[in-house]
Amino acid sequence: MTNGDRLLTAHIEALYRQYAPAVYRLAFLGLRGDANEANDVVQQVFVAVCEQYDTHFRNHSADRQGRLITTMTKRRVIDCYRRAHRSREILCGELAELDRPTSVLSEFPHAVERSDRITEDPQLKQLWDVLTRDLTGTEYRVAFMTWELDMTPADIAKTLNTTSNAVCTHRSHAKRKIREAHDIGHKGGADA
Secondary structure (H helix, E strand, O other), X not given: OOHHHHHHHHHHHHHHHHHHHHHHHHHHHHOOOOHHHHHHHHHHHHHHHHHOHHHHHOOOOHHHHHHHHHHHHHHHHHXXXXXHHHHHHHHHHHHHHHOOOOOOXXXXXXXXXXXXXXXXXXXXXXXXXXXXXXXXXXHXXXXXXXXXXXXXXXXXHHHHOOOHHHHHHHHHHHHHHHHHHHHHHHHHHHHO
16 A cells, blocks of 8 residues: 555545544434434445545545535435335335334434434424424425425425425425424423
8 A cells, every 4th residue: 555545545534534423413314313324325425435535525625525525415315315215116106105104213323412412402302203203204305305405395306206396295294293393392381
């Protein structure tokens, strides 16, 4: 291994140590708490970093590198949505109505800074519970792409292979469920 190779390996390892936790958090949240898929996204992102190092990372600022890694993560999460949609279409056909809320473990296997607040703050825990328990998979994906990835309804519709009207309906249902949970939380807090 040459000195250049060692330097390259050290730089990629430093990028991994710096950005892997943030990549994991974003993927974990975007994939509704699926730790295995989130770990796969981390792997995919850093394989891409290795493959694209010379063209997109070498001689660029740390800020630009971080933005590129975040963009790669968002795109991998969207790719997971697309794969899930195609699998559901191909494998389930008429069983798509089974897209019902599911219970998800809300514990993070890695140290996670801000996300630790979910278990400490009752209002954030209630919101996380609503997101993972009460929203359907489609409502969750639409909400995540709208509020976390700042995607337009047209872009979300294209990603999920549906119509903008359907996206707006799912977003509306997600907002209503979150609002209802918020209102119940405030009433419960006022009564106590």
